[in-house]
Amino acid sequence: MPEKALSTQSILTAGALSVGFEQTPDGIRVQSLLDRSTDCEFLSASPLPLFTLKLRHCETKEEIQLDAGSGWGQVAIEHTAGGAELSWQQAKVAGMRVVVRLTTDDEASALRWSLRVDNRNPEWSVWRVVFPQVAVTELGPGTKVFFPRAPGEVQTGLWQREFHHQGLYPEPWTTMQFMAAYDEQRKTGLYVALHDPNASAKDISVASSPEERTVIFTFDHPAEDMGVGGNDFALSGEAIWQLLRGDWFDAALIYRSWLRREARWFPELGREGREDTPQWMRELPVWTQAWGDRAQVVAKVKAFAEYMDVPVGFHWYSWHQIPFDNDYPHYFPVTEGFAEGVRELQQAGIYVMPYINGRLWDMHDRGVEDYQFTSVALPAATKDEQGQPYEERYGSKEADGSPVRFAVMCPVTELWQDRIRSICLRLFDEYHVDGVYIDQISAMSPKLCFDTTHGHPLGGGHWWVEGYWAMLQAIRDAMPEGAMLTSECNSEPFARWFDGYLTWTWQHDGQVPAFMAVYGGAIQMFGRAYGGGETKSLALRMKAGQQLVFGEQIGWIGPEIINEGESAAFLRQVVRLRWRLRRYFAAGEMCRLPRLEGEIPTVRADWQWRENWWVTTDAVMTGAWRLPTENKLVLMFVNVSDSPVSAQFHFDGRQYGVESQQVRVTILDQESTLDTFVAPNAFDRELKLPPGTAYAWEVCSMR
Ligand SMILES: [Zn+2]
Incomplete structure (x- = not known):
């Protein structure tokens, strides 16, 4: 009773969103997070502390936690012009003060948070800071969760089953810094993000608790100079809780709009898209990959290119004499005929990109x-x-017979920056390759490095990505005109320094092209892993079809595929259609996916990412891209199944920014124009899609 009597409530509003706090003598708790227009409460009945500090004693290594809800001698909530300032001090560890500033954004119905820890205690170090964390209650039976695994993924029903996903951003399963929970029936949802323009290391997680019917979204930051007594902590960027009307695509647009304004890694885009990426790379429709020396690869890659009859990218593995994943980074000398092989391929319209690794040094780097x-x-x-x-x-x-043991090199060090730069420049200058693939940079979490001689803050922070930024900028400054760089997977913060990212991890049920909605036209994507197995031809159609509508360059498939009849023909069809539509992917941006009406059949195949890796998708894949400066858009429809599919499609031009009264629609396949018609801005049409076919509607505004 006494405690309750002493507590006070306060509510702040940001447009249609409001947040309620309960202040007690020893803490502050978030009590409510409400969509005021639908009267939907987001917070679980058992809310989490707004922050948790993990502190470590410098000598004894004892760890203790302090959280926002209790255990403080003095707390305050002060209302300010744009929101509020919340503060906590006098905890059981002396000298700790936490200040959270909350800015309310009425226009966006958003709460923007910053957090700072002032640590005046030389014996204790701020080790990690969990902020913010929010436990969201089930909004309705069909509530969906978006999280940033690979291209992005949507899951339904997490409130009823165990689920946990976590990654130390940036990494392939945690590629961006936003998540969302939304209910399309109730037309409400919550966008949860860290708008951190520095891409600091942070654990991002989504976890369900079915007993409590909650899904918990958490950001957990390793501190800069973790382990050093008296270190302060300041959240890099802002944490955002924002009302979401719509779905994952709308969440991606919120994130993109912030990225384009503030993120240090977002590429500069001109009228033709990414102008510092060579045009051939922006337009390239297909990739093949093969392993070995000139005698092993050149003839079959040329045969692949001849069959496709379009420009082809070739990812060349094991062009060096050292074995794969061994004796790195001593890639030279090259295998016999490498230079001649590169030239011969280029003369056949093939762009050559050798493999190197950008992270590892073999501890036994000359044999044993x-x-x-x-x-x-x-x-x-x-x-x-x-x-x-x-x-x-x-x-x-x-x-x-012993395992090869690699050390992970620190990207901040001059030694490693110079080493990778000199390997790349030697490939460009002596062997005239068109690109270099630098493995692992955008594929692996930061290492929390504690080497005091490297000059970076110990452990957490954003020094890791900055080290690579410096390395890659030095390569870009020195590489020849027309050359490009790529890396593995698609963790976002290197996008400005790479021209392409490998998509081989895009393998999950429920994946959505959120990464493309954010980065389409800003970086080229390629490199699905095509497996084998009994369903391999269906799996190939599913992956190639999805690549087309997602706007990826098709493939990274072995050149032998051209001997596989129908699979080869389907692949060729999709590749050639992409080639016809290439300007959209080079200079355009992704639009909301066209939604077909009625029952669309699904297909299911083993994608062989690991053993028995079954993935289900719609039989018809759809996608839409537009050229914003030209009032043109393209819709794509691919029936990847082996049966015909009919579906109703409602076209609404305003959804894609087409304002004219009438539109001209040109239906085309990979080789020819099938039909042209003029229609009002919104109309219905029945689509009849033969098995294994891809076609596109090009839609132009009419004055
Ligand atoms: Zn280091």
Whole structure:
């Protein structure tokens, strides 16, 4: 009773969103998060603390936690012109003060949060800060959750089943910094994001608790100089809780609009899209990959290009004499005939991109011998708290049968920056390759490096990505005109320095092209992994069809595919259609996916990402891209199944920014124009889609 009597409530509003706080003598709790126009409460009945601090004693390594809800000697909520300032001090660890500033954005119905920890205690270090975290209640039976695995993924029913997804951003399963929960029936939802323009390391997680009917969204930040007494913490960027009307696509647009304004890694876009990416790369329709020396690869890659009859990208693995995943980074000398092979391929209209790894140094880097690891590399390797290099293994073996052990190199060090730069420039200048694929940079989480000689803050922060930014900028400044760089997977914060990202991890049921909605036209995507197995031809059609509508460059498939009759023909069809539509993907942006009406059949195949990896999609894949400066858009429809499908389609031009009274629609396939008609801005049409076919509607405004 006394505690209740002493508590006070306060409510702040931001447009249609409101947040309620309960202030007690020893803490502040978030009590309510309400969509005022639909009267929908987002917060679970058992809400989480707004923040949790994890502190560590510098000598004893004892760890304790402080949270916003209780345990403070003094707390305050002060209303300010644009929102409120909340503060906490006098905890059981002396000298800790936390200040949270909340800005209310009426226009966006958004709450924007910053957080700062002032640590005046030299014996204790701020180790990690969990902020913000929110437990969302089930909004309705069909409530969906979006989270940023690979291209983005939507899951339904998480309130009824166990689910947990977590990753140390940036990495392939946590590629962007936003999530959402939304209910399309009730037309409400919550956008939860960190708008951090520096791409600091942070654990981003979504976890369900079916007993409590909640889904919890959390951002957990390793602190800069973790382990150093008296270190302060300031949230990099702002945390956002924003009302979401719509679905994952609308959430992606909120994120994109922030990125374009503030993110340090978002590429500059001109009228023709990404103008610092060579035109051939912006337009390239297909990739093939093969392993070995000139004699092993050149003839079959040329045969692939001849069959496709369009420009082809070739990802060349094992062009070096060292074995794959062994003796890195000593990629030279090259295998016999490499230079001639590159030239011969280029003469056949093929763009050549050799593989290197951008992160690893083999600890036994000349066969079983420690050649330069200890003497040259070790000082620049990432180190754990004990000063030991972080080690990784990938299944490759040394000549004596022992596993190859790699150290992860620290990207901030001059040694590593110079090494990767000189390897790339040698490939460009001596061998005249068109691009270099630098493996792992956009595929692996930051290592929390504790080496005090590297000059970066220890552990957390944004020094990791900045190290790579400096490395990659130096390569771009020196590489020849027309050259380009790519990397593995699609963690976002390197987008400005790479021209392409590999999509081989895009393998999940329920994946949606949120990454393309955000980055379409800003970076080219390629590289689905095409597996084998009994359903491989259906799996191929599903992946190639999805690549087309997602706006990816098609493939990264072995050149032998051209011998596989129908699969080869389908692939060729999709590749050639993409080639016809290439300007949309080079200079345009993705639009909301066209939605077909009625019952669309589904298809299911084993995508073989791992064993028994079954993925279900609609039999008809759809996509839409537009050229914003030209009032033109293209809708794509691909029936990937082996049966005909009929469906009703309602076209509404305003959905794509087409304002004219009438539109001209040209229906085309990979080779020819099938039909042209003029229609009002909104109309219905029945689509009849034969099995295994792709076609497109090009829609132009009419004055
Ligand atoms: Zn380091």
